[in-house]
Amino acid sequence: MDAVKVTEHGGTEELEYGSVPDPDPAPDEVLVDIKAGALNHLDVWVRRGLPGLDLELPHVTGSDGAGVVERVGEDVTQYEVGDRVALSAGVSCGECEFCRDGEASLCETFHIIGEHVPGVHSEYAAIPAENLIPVPDHVDWETAGSSSLVFQTAWRMLIDRAELSAGERVLVLGASGGVGHAALQIADYAGAEIYATGSSEQKLEYAREHGADHVCNYEEEDFADWILEETDGRGVDVVVEHVGEPTWRDSIKSLAKGGRLVTCGGTAGGAPETDIQRIFWNQLNILGSTMATPGEVDDVMELVWDGTFEPAIRDVLPMSEAARAHEMLQNREGFGKVVVKPDSEMD
Structure with missing residues (x-):
């Protein structure tokens, strides 16, 4: 499959849209056919390189994305093939003292998909089922793929x-x-x-x-x-x-x-x-403050899905133009989110 990847830390010239191995979901993961994603300043920092962040390169970017369930791991019961889902990028262990107290974003092993582990700016992504949010049928992919993180x-x-x-x-x-x-x-x-x-x-x-x-x-x-x-x-x-x-x-x-x-x-x-x-x-x-708890995610995303909150979208680009999308964030061009789609999903 094709994905946006950082080949070396540095400028936008270090971004490529090209072939990476197809993901193979673990028993607790879901394979998602990505329809749209969005950039955050986090993507810019990851591309440039963050102190203490030692990534295996090339690294697939992206902490916002949404799509259709293509396949489910054997331990997954809450999703089925064809379900519409969006990513909530914060990953917690569910077992440490903070998780047991309901504070998942304080988890001792808390990490973010797209920052610490490969992201979802790709044709397909294997995502832990616990990090998915159901997306109602009436919500367009641009909204679903750009709302969660911010x-x-x-x-x-x-x-x-x-x-x-x-x-x-x-x-x-x-x-x-x-x-x-x-x-x-x-x-x-x-x-x-x-x-x-x-x-x-x-x-x-x-x-x-x-x-x-x-x-x-x-x-x-x-x-x-x-x-x-x-x-x-x-x-x-x-x-x-x-x-x-x-x-x-x-x-x-x-x-x-x-x-x-x-x-x-x-x-x-x-x-x-x-x-x-x-x-x-x-x-x-x-x-x-960092990210949110699963309950907070549920609360705010319900208000996105019903139209109370609405992401501003400044542009929609193919993932092959990820370098241009990064430039728009760096240069503060326009306002709102820059959405990226797999080239195969562009009209």
Whole structure:
């Protein structure tokens, strides 16, 4: 079969769409005929190489995907050939103390399909049955293949970790990006007053249309000063942070006393300077968040399937153009998700 693969860590020239061995599902796995997938910034980091991530190359990319069950392992009882399914990429052991407490994303062996093990940007993928989500018949493949990672991440960040309440003020950075546009919709669903940042009028208009009450072009003004002006010096209750070094200090500055900053990563740098005095004096909470529990995935994906939440899709490309898809994320072209399909699935 053909798949998107990283041949060496580095630039987009290290991506190929070509032949890899056909997957052979284990007894607890399902062979899925992939109809669509989507890129996340995680794919860019994996391609470039992450500290401590020692992958066997070539490595098949992709942590978002959906398709039709082609074959089931002998131990699988919950799926049948022909079922429509999507991937939830976080893999847990189900046995450690955290899994037993219902916190699968804290699992001692937690890892992500597409990052630590081969992904699903391929014609077929063998996926643990526990990592599949049923997809209703009315949901198109572009939606099914692009929603899971960002919506589950944003849901856990805001609903579980930050415990966002109706009426609270929340700042969503990069509100037109993957996690950002999911967080925007979830914050609106929770009844928050939303402050959103973006780098162009088009992106800010998208934010307004999807729940933002106040918007700021961070290319033109300092967003922390803007927040303090908009809130009469108070700040916001929650900041959704996923950028890292360039925004970290201003994100902390934007918080009201007792506020919560919740972060799921650092797309622009993972080792920022921080303002310890402001953190302790204002009694701020810094919360980390990774992926979601199976129950949280079920909760948020039901809201995707019924249309309450909707992934923004900036383009649909064949997997043979994966390098171009990576460039779109790196260069912040457009907004929302870049969907990729096996070349054989392109109309």
